[in-house]
Structure formats: structure tokens, C-alpha cells
Amino acid sequence: MKAKKEIKRMCIGCREMFDKRDLVRVVKSPDGEISIDLTGKKNGRGAYICKNPGCLQKAKKKGALERAFSQKIDESVYKTMEEEIKND
Numbered sequence: 001m002k003a004k005k006e007i008k009r010m011c012i013g014c015r016e017m018f019d020k021r022d023l024v025r026v027v028k029s030p031d032g033e034i035s036i037d038l039t040g041k042k043n044g045r046g047a048y049i050c051k052n053p054g055c056l057q058k059a060k061k062k063g064a065l066e067r068a069f070s071q072k073i074d075e076s077v078y079k080t081m082e083e084e085i086k087n088d
Contacts, residue, residue: 009048012064013055023048024085028069034077036084045069051085
């Protein structure tokens with residue numbers, strides 16, 4: 001039996017590689033809406049961030065999500081992500 005391949009993704013805050021299942025996916029849908037994708041299967045452009053609140057603050061300060069999605073991110077999106085990361 002073949003073992004499953006371990007999928008790695010880079011966190012946009014700390015720039016470290018993690019297993020895909022250990023990260024939170026943020027997705028920009030085709031209509032431009034940005035949301036958290038807890039299933040990992042939503043349609044659209046995805047970026048990954050680790051479940052560390054400090055890492056989210058780093059990404060926010062550096063503008064990493066804005067750069068990844070080529071659009072301005074509303075403050076309410078960051079607050080929603082912060083609550084989601086704390087609850088996880």
C-alpha cells in the first residue's frame with residue numbers, strides 16, 4: 001500500500017513550511033470576496049497562515065495578504081481571521 005504524500009505549504013506570516021493540514025487557508029473567491037476556508041476546498045486563490053495569532057499580525061503588518069490577493073483587505077476580515085485562529 002502506498003503512503004500518502006505529505007503536502008507542504010508556506011505560511012505567509014513567518015514564511016516557514018508546514019503540513020497543509022496545520023495551516024488555515026484564506027481564499028479570494030472569483031467575485032473578489034475574501035474569507036477563511038476551513039474545508040480547504042473552496043474555489044479561488046488561496047493563501048495559507050499558521051494558527052499563531054502573532055503570525056497573523058506579522059502578515060498584516062507586512063501586507064502579505066494584500067500582496068497575495070492583489071487587493072486591499074478590510075479590517076473586518078482580519079478581525080474575523082483572528083477570532084477564527086483563537087477558537088481553533
